[in-house]
Amino acid sequence: MNIEPIDYRTAAARLLAERPDIREAITRATLAKEDRRREGYADIDSEAWRDWASRLRRHVLANLDYYLEQAGRALEANGIRVHWAEDAQATCATVLSLCHERGVRRVVKGKSMLSEEIELNPALEAAGIEVTETDLGEYLIQLAGERPSHIIGPAYHKPLSESQALFAERLGTPAGAEPSALAAAARKHLRQRFLAADMMITGANAIAADTGTIALVENEGNIRIGTTTARIHVACVGIEKLVPRLTDLGTLLPLLSRAATGQRLGNYVSLISGPRGAEPEGPDEVHVIFVDNGRSRLLADPPAASTLACIRCGACLNACPVFRQTGGHPYQWAYSGPIGAVLAPGLLGLERGWTLAQASTLCGACDAACPVRIPLSGLLRLWRERAAQAGLEAPGEAPAIRAYARLARRPHRFHMATRLLGRFAPWFGPLVPPLSRWLRGRTLPLRNRNR
Numbered sequence: 001m002n003i004e005p006i007d008y009r010t011a012a013a014r015l016l017a018e019r020p021d022i023r024e025a026i027t028r029a030t031l032a033k034e035d036r037r038r039e040g041y042a043d044i045d046s047e048a049w050r051d052w053a054s055r056l057r058r059h060v061l062a063n064l065d066y067y068l069e070q071a072g073r074a075l076e077a078n079g080i081r082v083h084w085a086e087d088a089q090a091t092c093a094t095v096l097s098l099c100h101e102r103g104v105r106r107v108v109k110g111k112s113m114l115s116e117e118i119e120l121n122p123a124l125e126a127a128g129i130e131v132t133e134t135d136l137g138e139y140l141i142q143l144a145g146e147r148p149s150h151i152i153g154p155a156y157h158k159p160l161s162e163s164q165a166l167f168a169e170r171l172g173t174p175a176g177a178e179p180s181a182l183a184a185a186a187r188k189h190l191r192q193r194f195l196a197a198d199m200m201i202t203g204a205n206a207i208a209a210d211t212g213t214i215a216l217v218e219n220e221g222n223i224r225i226g227t228t229t230a231r232i233h234v235a236c237v238g239i240e241k242l243v244p245r246l247t248d249l250g251t252l253l254p255l256l257s258r259a260a261t262g263q264r265l266g267n268y269v270s271l272i273s274g275p276r277g278a279e280p281e282g283p284d285e286v287h288v289i290f291v292d293n294g295r296s297r298l299l300a301d302p303p304a305a306s307t308l309a310c311i312r313c314g315a316c317l318n319a320c321p322v323f324r325q326t327g328g329h330p331y332q333w334a335y336s337g338p339i340g341a342v343l344a345p346g347l348l349g350l351e352r353g354w355t356l357a358q359a360s361t362l363c364g365a366c367d368a369a370c371p372v373r374i375p376l377s378g379l380l381r382l383w384r385e386r387a388a389q390a391g392l393e394a395p396g397e398a399p400a401i402r403a404y405a406r407l408a409r410r411p412h413r414f415h416m417a418t419r420l421l422g423r424f425a426p427w428f429g430p431l432v433p434p435l436s437r438w439l440r441g442r443t444l445p446l447r448n449r450n451r
């Protein structure tokens with residue numbers, strides 16, 4: 001079967017032609033978060049924290065079978081039902097059968113990229129179940145009929161004026177309402193949904209294998225409400241999202257929060273260790289669905305397996321100068337930015353995902369941001385090499401790289417060539433197609449032009 005690669009380049013060009021304002025909205029949001037991350041790292045010994053987190057996540061991946069078994073036993077001992085799903089279809093089928101068996105008509109959700117990955121919302125809606133996203137950004141995106149464009153900030157690409165117009169149309173807020181008024185309108189509307197919901201679906205930031213505890217970090221309190229009011233809580237969790245001990249969360253969650261938003265810790269941390277017992281509130285049933293969906297295959301590929309250490313903080317997206325131009329939509333699947341570019345060939349397959357690994361300057365900004373030290377630029381190169389070995393590289397790329405390599409090995413000629421290029425490219429560059437495309441968005445260094 002011929003698998004079509006994701007056409008990032010065309011999608012990015014189309015998006016920027018149709019919505020030139022997206023670049024500014026994404027740039028402003030991601031640069032602000034990048035500043036916060038730096039401040040968050042600056043006030044701890046971040047190198048030591050990142051070393052620790054990197055070791056922890058690699059230890060879990062190296063012993064994943066052991067920790068999954070331990071977590072499964074501990075969760076069941078707490079009264080939490082554990083399910084195992086091989087792929088997206090099996091996960092959706094498990095959620096749907098829980099809904100059918102228990103007469104669930106209304107579902108509320110806390111932000112979960114895994115549910116985007118497996119396309120859970122369309123599966124529930126096709127079965128006639130009403131689904132409401134309860135994270136404010138995610139709710140906004142659902143009202144707009146779009147997909148999230150960032151792991152942490154699903155609506156980063158939306159200028160305020162667009163959100164104001166959308167809320168005025170859908171929720172009747174006054175034109176040009178302040179953000180606080182938009183949030184109040186969403187809160188009022190969502191309260192009704194929370195009270196009417198039969199089931200809350202979440203992901204998990206981590207599951208502690210020793211105690212069978214589901215950890216969820218958030219800023220808005222929507223997950224706290226939904227997991228308290230709905231009679232059933234279902235957590236769809238990637239098999240890699242484990243920590244050995246509950247006490248590991250004491251360092252991992254603050255590091256995650258610092259990397260994501262610069263906060264010392266998200267506003268709400270929920271540690272869920274079972275259904276309601278004698279308490280007056282809480283769910284009657286809690287279910288965890290451990291989802292594989294390609295992760296075992298990626299784990300069995302040692303050069304690429306460290307991708308699974310990701311804790312979905314979004315810091316690499318904020319640091320990435322390529323992501324900043326468009327946001328996540330041109331990546332055309334749940335995960336975007338550097339982590340999306342290395343997960344795509346790993347989880348979707350090389351033939352479908354290789355093009356995303358090209359969407360990078362290999363500047364290494366993502367490596368410097370990642371709290372668990374995933375070698376993102378090395379993984380981008382790995383997938384590029386594999387694509388080239390499989391004959392999948394862009395036309396003309398191999399001869400161009402060979403010519404560059406020959407030149408770069410001779411410093412004298414290299415400097416002469418760059419000097420000549422800097423001097424004459426402004427005149428002949430626009431006439432030579434690959435160079436003209438390259439020069440459309442760049443200026444050559446003045447140093448070379450003036451020598």
Ligand code: SF4
Pocket residue numbers: 259309310311312313314315316317339369370371372373374376
């Ligand atoms: S790869 Fe690292 S920086 Fe990017 S989302 Fe994952 S943990 Fe965060």
